[in-house]
Amino acid sequence: MSRRNDPIEALIELMARLPGLGPRSARRAVLHLIAKRAQLLQPLAELMTEVAASARECLNCGNVGTGDICNICADERRANGLLCVVEDVGDLWAMERSGTFRGRYHVLGGTLSALDQVGPEELRIPQLVTRIETEAVTEVILALNATVDGQTTAHYIADQLAGRVALSSLAQGVPIGGELDYLDDGTIIAALNARRRI
């Protein structure tokens, strides 16, 4: 293209680096932003500046927020003895959207991986052990992804905490709305093994 060093061109290139956007959709998005300068581009620029300046990891749980301690950790009503361990902030947000869990979280920031040299120290696991004492946790819910890495990490944490606190993990089975014909074998086996009497 003939318009290098152009802020519009540079904006398209940066937008194309966002997950879910490629060069073509980045161009469409930038044209849309320019067409809606006052309603969208200007407020977006201001919010991004604000978030870039204020967003940080909660020192306690690893959630993303705008203070040193996130809203959930700051909320005394959520100190109900339940602590939900998740892999990353996206998982925490998914739990919050479900609106059913009223305790606190602990974000590991990933899963254990010998290959990528991710050990317990990198995963906020020592802080988890400390919080069980300092926050009088009665039950730790391991809400890790049902992947090999997630389950390996869950096993490691369960070993570390065994005997110190009640441990549970999310139920595995048929998702709501799921059709058996489309489920993988592993899910069907798990759902059958964990079958409930009615």
Added chain:
Amino acid sequence: MSRRNDPIEALIELMARLPGLGPRSARRAVLHLIAKRAQLLQPLAELMTEVAASARECLNCGNVGTGDICNICADERRANGLLCVVEDVGDLWAMERSGTFRGRYHVLGGTLSALDQVGPEELRIPQLVTRIETEAVTEVILALNATVDGQTTAHYIADQLAGRVALSSLAQGVPIGGELDYLDDGTIIAALNARRRI
């Protein structure tokens, strides 16, 4: 969610309004932005601020740029008598990416539509007629989309300019890499009617 009035929450809502992004991908994008604050979020905020302040429509052709007159209209080497009429700025960018057209453009800003009350005045058609005189245009290339609205608009413009300037439109036919089996009837008919002796 429990975090209303939160800039992160507000940023997700605005990002979800971009074409190509929904609520889920907006959340993923914002988490990615926060994780890459220095490399991505900060520069993106600065570029958006810059583009919001500087982006404007070229007074001459309707292209989007950072000055009153866009780079293409300001480039004397592109005053070669050829004027390419396109529906919108995205089409102009697509023509520029092909790198083959060295004349100037005229962006209509849409197509004629009785239903949506879009008349010639809304479409920068009077300016097109003026430019043919003032810029000594010898040929107008109608590069409108091969849709009903696009072709209706092309016919109207051709009527307006008939006898005043040479007129042409993009060739219709089999796209490069196209397979006959996957083409619609209209394209095959057009390609057959416009067949070339070899």
